Amino acid sequence: MAVPAAGRTTLKLSELPRRIAATVERVEDQMPNDAIARRLRELGFVRGERVEVMAAGPVAAEPLLVQVGFTRFALRRSEAARVRVIALNGISEVPA
Secondary structure, three states, rough: OEEEEOOOOOOEHHOOOOOOOOOEEEOOOOOOOOHHHHHHHHOOOOOEEEEEEEEEEEEEOOEEEEEEEOEEEEEEEEHOOOOEEEEEOOOOOOOO
């Protein structure tokens, strides 16, 4: 996992446990001019924004119901994995 300047550990939004508040650190581009990453930013997944995984779907825990600010979105796990977050309660490891 990457470690931001403040020494706090980041994790993928897809790894964030349900109902744990976090802030967006960044959205990772997988290629130049990445349309999905750009769309995530347009939807509000920008640095400093509060985010929380509210629920997961019944089959393979997909899609994820994610709240960013006051808006909720259904995201595929692959899309949520592009968003790096910092948990507000200090989670340092992903639960097994």
